[in-house]
Each structure stands twice: as C-alpha cells, then as structure tokens.
Amino acid sequence: MPDDVTRAGLTRRDSIRFAGAAAACLPMATIGSHASAQSTSAAPGAARTFPDGFYWGAATSAYQIEGAWNEDGKGKSIWDAYAHTPGKIKNGDTADVANDHYHRYKEDVALMKDLGATAYRFSISWPRIFPEGTGQPNAKGLDFYSRLADELKAAGIEPFPTLYHWDLPQALQDKGGWQSRDTARAFADYAGYMAEKLSDRVHHFFTINEFRSFTDGGHRGAEVHVGGGVIRLEAAPGLKLAPGDLNQVRHHAVLGHGMAVQAIRARGRAGTKVGPAEHIHHAVPLIATPDHIKAAQAATREANAAFLTVILEGKYTDAYLKEAARDAPRFTDEDLKVIASPLDFVGINVYKPTFYALASDQAPGWREIPFAKSHPGMFNRWLSLGPDSLYWAPKFVQSLWGTNEIFITENGCASDDVLAGDGKVYDTDRVMFLRAYLTQLQRATADGVPVKGYFHWSLMDNFEWSSGFGDRFGMVYVDFKTQKRTPKASAEWFRAAATRNAVA
Ligand code: GBH
Numbered sequence: 001m002p003d004d005v006t007r008a009g010l011t012r013r014d015s016i017r018f019a020g021a022a023a024a025c026l027p028m029a030t031i032g033s034h035a036s037a038q039s040t041s042a043a044p045g046a047a048r049t050f051p052d053g054f055y056w057g058a059a060t061s062a063y064q065i066e067g068a069w070n071e072d073g074k075g076k077s078i079w080d081a082y083a084h085t086p087g088k089i090k091n092g093d094t095a096d097v098a099n100d101h102y103h104r105y106k107e108d109v110a111l112m113k114d115l116g117a118t119a120y121r122f123s124i125s126w127p128r129i130f131p132e133g134t135g136q137p138n139a140k141g142l143d144f145y146s147r148l149a150d151e152l153k154a155a156g157i158e159p160f161p162t163l164y165h166w167d168l169p170q171a172l173q174d175k176g177g178w179q180s181r182d183t184a185r186a187f188a189d190y191a192g193y194m195a196e197k198l199s200d201r202v203h204h205f206f207t208i209n210e211f212r213s214f215t216d217g218g219h220r221g222a223e224v225h226v227g228g229g230v231i232r233l234e235a236a237p238g239l240k241l242a243p244g245d246l247n248q249v250r251h252h253a254v255l256g257h258g259m260a261v262q263a264i265r266a267r268g269r270a271g272t273k274v275g276p277a278e279h280i281h282h283a284v285p286l287i288a289t290p291d292h293i294k295a296a297q298a299a300t301r302e303a304n305a306a307f308l309t310v311i312l313e314g315k316y317t318d319a320y321l322k323e324a325a326r327d328a329p330r331f332t333d334e335d336l337k338v339i340a341s342p343l344d345f346v347g348i349n350v351y352k353p354t355f356y357a358l359a360s361d362q363a364p365g366w367r368e369i370p371f372a373k374s375h376p377g378m379f380n381r382w383l384s385l386g387p388d389s390l391y392w393a394p395k396f397v398q399s400l401w402g403t404n405e406i407f408i409t410e411n412g413c414a415s416d417d418v419l420a421g422d423g424k425v426y427d428t429d430r431v432m433f434l435r436a437y438l439t440q441l442q443r444a445t446a447d448g449v450p451v452k453g454y455f456h457w458s459l460m461d462n463f464e465w466s467s468g469f470g471d472r473f474g475m476v477y478v479d480f481k482t483q484k485r486t487p488k489a490s491a492e493w494f495r496a497a498a499t500r501n502a503v504a
Contacts (some may be wrong), residue, residue: 030461046413046443048503055158055453056498058112058118058475059410061165061209063095066125066463068102072140075131076176077167078218082236093468099460100483105148107485111476113155115491116498120157121277121409121455122148123165123209126190133169134186142197149201160196160407160455162206162277163260166214166235175236176250178215184256190452192263200269206277206347207257207264213306215250226381235465244327250306251329257311258338265341273344277409278308280348283357284386286369295359295366300396302364303354312401314340319364331355345405345452350393351413353386378413378433380471387436391444398449405452411437412457414464414471417488425477425488434493438503456494457485460485 063079070076075416083094100107112120126133128141145161154158164187172183195205216222221234240428241249257276264274281303283296305320314336320327356369377384394406415427438454445451461474469480475491478484496504 012333033420042227043250047500048439048446050442050445050501052501053452054445054501055119055407055455056117056494056501057121057158057160057453057455058115058117058494059121059455059457059461060101060459060462061123061162061167062125062128063098063165063167064458064464065095065099065101065460067095067097067100069094069096070403072128073131073138074125074141075125075133075138076170077125078170078173078236079167081170081173082238083348085238088238089466090470093124093463095463098463099478099480101213103115104483105144106151108423108459109148109151109155109157111485111487112152112157114495115459115475115487116495117157118498119160119453119455120152121160121162121206122221123162124194125167126164126187127167127171129194130169130186131171131173133172134189137193137455145194147295149198152202158204159202160204160206161194161202162209162409163187163194164207164256165209166218168237175285178219178252178256179241179245181252181255183250184259187256188259191260192267195264195268195272199264199272202344203317204273204345205264205268206275207260208253209277210279210349211250211253211257211276211407212281215253216246219246219249233466242327243324245326247306247329249329251331251335254310254339254342255306255331255335258341261343262338265477275343275345275405276308276311277347277349277407278304279410280304280308280350280393280397281354282319282350282389282396283366283368284353284388284392286356286358290294291359292357296357296392297396297399298364299355299366299368300393301400306359307442308346308397310336310339310343311343312340312346312403342398343403345407346397346401347407347409348393348397348402349410349457350408350410352382352384353389353392371454378429380414385433385436387433387440389440390437391440394441394444394449394451395447404450406408406450407452408441408454410455410457412473412475414473417461417472417477419477419486423486425486427490428489430475430488430490431493434490434497435503438497442503 069080083089124145131138149159191221214235217235218237219239223230223232283299284294285292305317311317316434357366360367371384375384397403397406413433415430417427458473460476461472461478464471475494477486477488
C-alpha cells in the first residue's frame with residue numbers, strides 16, 4: 001500500500017514500533033552523558049572526514065549515456081558497429097539513444113548540483129570530434145563539450161574529461177585499430193587538440209579508461225564459467241587475436257597514453273594536469289601484517305605489468321617479458337620513455353580485490369587466495385564485496401610509485417533497483433556498499449595516502465556495455481522509456497557525505 005510506506009521503506013507501524021523501543025531502552029540521560037564523556041576522544045560515529053578540498057564526483061562515459069549516435073556530424077565508433085551487430089548485446093539493446101544526455105546535459109548538470117557534486121568525470125567521444133579519427137575536426141562535436149564544460153563551471157562543478165573510454169572511431173578500426181601504431185599517434189593528435197580547445201576551462205584530463213578492458217576484452221575476450229554454463233565476455237571490436245598480437249595491442253595502448261600526455265603538455269595551457277584512469281588489478285592482504293602486506297604489494301606491481309607498472313616505471317617487468325617469451329611486445333627504449341612520461345596524478349577504478357594474497361616462501365613470494373565460494377557479492381556476479389580495496393589500492397599506488405595525487409575515478413555497484421510505491425528507490429545495498437567502501441577510503445586519507453577525490457560510478461543508470469540496460473549502476477534511476485530521472489536513496493547518501501565531506 002503506497003500510503004503505508006514512509007521514508008526508507010519502513011511501514012509506518014514499523015517506524016513507530018522502532019521509536020518506542022529505542023526510547024524504552026535508551027533513556028535520554030544515558031545518551032547525553034555517553035556523548036559528553038566521549039567528546040574529547042574518537043566518539044562512536046565521530047565524523048570520518050576527508051581532507052579539505054576533496055572532490056566529490058560522479059562518473060559516466062560518452063557511449064554509455066550520450067545517445068545522438070549519428071547526429072551533428074559524429075562519425076561511427078566501434079561500439080556503434082558492435083552494438084548494431086545482432087547477438088552482441090543483451091536484449092539487442094544499443095546506446096543509439098541511451099540517456100539522451102547529448103540533448104539533456106543541462107538537466108543532468110542540475111541533477112549533479114543537487115547531489116552536492118563538486119566534480120564530474122565524463123568522456124569525450126573521439127568520433128564526435130574527429131569523425132574519421134584524424135584529419136578534419138567536427139566543430140559541432142567540439143561545441144557540445146565546450147557547452148558542457150561551461151554548464152559545469154557555472155554550477156560550481158569541476159570538469160574531469162576522459163579522452164578515451166573505448167569508443168574508437170570505426171574509420172581507424174578499419175585501418176587496424178589498436179593493432180596499428182598509427183592509432184597511438186592519432187590518439188595523441190586528438191588529445192592535443194582537445195587540450196588546446198578546452199584547457200582554458202578544463203584543468204584535468206584523463207587519457208585512457210581501463211587499458212585491459214578494451215585491449216584484452218576487445219581483442220581476446222574471455223570464457224567464464226557461470227552457474228554450470230559458459231558465457232563469453234567481450235568488448236568491441238570483438239576480435240580474438242593470438243597472444244603476441246594482443247601484447248602488441250596492449251603496447252600501442254600504453255604508448256598512445258604516453259604520446260597523449262606529451263601532446264597535452266605541448267598544446268594545453270601551462271598547469272594542465274593529466275593522468276590515466278586505470279582499473280588497477282590489486283591484491284588485498286588477507287591478513288594485514290607486515291609480511292602479507294609486502295607480499296600483496298609485490299603481487300599488485302606484477303599484476304599491472306602491462307599497464308600501470310610500465311607507465312609508472314618505464315619498464316616491463318622481467319616476469320612479464322619472461323612469461324610472454326616469444327609473444328612479448330616489440331618496443332624500443334624510446335617507446336618506454338614516452339610511455340613513462342611524467343604524470344600529475346594517477347586515477348584508479350576500484351571495484352573489488354583482484355585476489356587476496358598471503359606471503360609465501362616460494363617464488364614469487366606470494367600466494368593468490370581465491371574468493372571463498374560463499375564470499376558475498378553485489379548484484380553482478382563479478383562484483384565480490386571487498387571494501388578494503390579502497391584502502392589498499394590507493395595505498396599501494398603511493399607506496400609502489402610515490403604518486404602524490406591519486407583520484408578514485410570509479411567505484412560503485414549495480415543494484416536490482418525497483419521504484420517503490422512512493423515513487424522512490426531504496427537501494428539499501430548500494431548505500432551499504434558506499435558507506436563500507438568510503439570508510440576504507442577515508443582511512444587511507446587519514447593515513448596520509450594522497451587521494452584528492454572520489455568519482456562514483458555512476459551518476460545515473462546507463463548502457464552497461466554487453467549487459468545493455470539491465471544492470472543499473474546509477475545513483476539516479478532512469479526510466480529509459482520516458483527519460484525520467486529519479487535520485488535513489490544512495491543519491492541522498494552521497495549528498496549527505498559530499499556536503500559534510502565525511503562518511504555519512
Ligand atoms: C567499469 O569497468 C567501466 O569503466 C565502466 O564503463 C562500466 O560501466 C563499469 O565499470 C561497470 O561495469 O571478467 O567477470 O570480471 C569495471 C571493470 C572489468 C568489470 C571487466 C567487469 C568483466 C567481468 N570491469 N569485468 S569479469
């Protein structure tokens with residue numbers, strides 16, 4: 001019954017009963033003296049605050065929300081082509097319209113403002129800017145991002161664009177895509193162009209989102225065993241390359257990142273900051289004692305050998321090259337220098353531990369501990385619950401590479417959201433997830449790990465790649481038939497945290 005439902009989905013009778021019980025067990029005098037006795041030390045529930053100036057943001061990506069896939073001179077991307085291929089996306093969904101954000105960006109910026117967000121991470125669609133990947137820019141494409149940046153600034157929200165969130169111009173795919181070194185060059189030219197045009201208002205650029213997801217996911221894919229069956233996970237362009245060719249794709253991707261960093265420095269205003277947004281593979285020490293912590297740290301360095309480690313160290317690890325053997329990427333010393341171009345910050349997407357680790361007497365010095373069968377997870381099977389990832393992942397970035405600015409560029413979960421009788425969405429699982437993860441992030445900042453901001457994935461429900469519109473990752477519920485946006489309970493949680501700069 002709708003009128004029987006009050007806030008937080010409790011029935012009116014439940015909330016009255018709860019209030020009565022609380023009053024009977026905890027007389028006011030007890031509550032008062034307890035609070036004052038604790039006031040000089042860390043009281044239960046003491047504000048778990050973040051450093052001053054901490055950015056509270058939400059994240060999205062172009063293909064997942066914009067729609068307008070063929071408007072205003074936009075070129076086709078590999079995701080347009082892939083989603084238009086029958087059988088590739090669940091329920092035959094495509095992001096041709098998606099959240100219609102291209103036309104509704106003002107409404108979406110207003111939503112963010114209501115959430116108390118001070119930063120927004122979005123991605124720029126490369127084929128909107130360069131429909132053919134290179135050559136003649138499309139003025140209308142640039143104009144969209146320019147208007148978006150203005151709208152954000154006017155709302156007091158700092159724009160943090162990502163230059164590549166997987167939507168490669170199809171025209172470049174036709175010439176070999178990331179298998180070709182020319183794509184790295186083309187990416188840098190596009191990155192430099194964007195810095196030139198936007199760096200009067202945009203002070204932070206992320207180069208590439210999640211190297212492994214589009215290199216390995218798009219050029220090899222994976223077969224995973226789920227509930228007795230096998231499902232194939234892949235991303236555009238949906239290729240199955242031999243190991244040596246895949247390693248070359250990975251190399252071109254990190255090279256493209258490095259070349260883009262240099263192009264942004266050359267063509268952006270002085271002071272423009274740049275870094276990657278990488279899904280860091282990381283081990284969490286199963287037991288947090290010095291030997292296991294050291295082992296987890298070493299495992300984390302090796303787990304990122306092809307991506308973050310070479311970007312931050314300018315060298316592929318010996319173990320990576322040894323294991324790849326004949327299939328190792330072909331590269332020059334000059335490539336390594338470009339790949340390791342100095343960065344201003346490191347952005348990491350953090351969802352769950354890649355694995356737990358324990359120290360071992362045997363090489364390589366750690367043991368991977370798989371998730372227990374009964375380890376709890378979120379709505380998506382792959383998303384095991386591991387809040388202390390938000391402690392250890394940034395901590396290891398700092399301890400391994402001495403990074404002095406870290407952003408959490410994504411963190412969040414899908415939820416089987418339903419509109420309640422009162423028209424609201426009570427996503428208690430997402431609120432639980434947020435509180436648990438951000439408690440660990442706050443712990444990292446209190447330890448001196450230089451985390452400068454947090455971007456929740458995602459601002460609003462959107463096109464979740466191969467899963468289509470079925471997996472809702474937003475703090476804002478979207479009815480894809482009407483485009484109506486409804487902030488969920490998690491959005492209220494986010495606002496409470498952002499406005500207090502503390503875990504809520
Ligand atoms: C991010 O990827 C993406 O950047 C974003 O676009 C996406 O919408 C969001 O997460 C939510 O998924 O092989 O079983 O682990 C997160 C990292 C890596 C998670 C690939 C899903 C595939 C399933 N993703 N992974 S599994």
